[in-house]
Amino acid sequence: MLGWVVTFLIVALIAGILGFGGIAGASIEIAKIIFFIAVVLFLVSAVVGLVRGRTRV
Known part of the structure; x- marks a missing residue:
């Protein structure tokens, strides 16, 4: 799940560098949501x- 977060952050960085602000913003929001779900x-x-604790066998 954290792999998806990294993927969306990379997409956001590349989109931001190329000037696609809307895509970058959406990618960052998706990455935030997935990160908080993972946490x-x-x-x-x-x-x-x-x-549950540890069970002894």
Whole structure:
């Protein structure tokens, strides 16, 4: 998921350099949304892992 964030940031940088401001802005917004989704999913999985604890076999 973070690979998509990097891809959209690269697209935004290239579009910004070439003068396509609308595409650059949209790409940055998409990258932000995907980044925050990734962070939330990570935090949820970390909390679930802490709550479940380790099981001994």
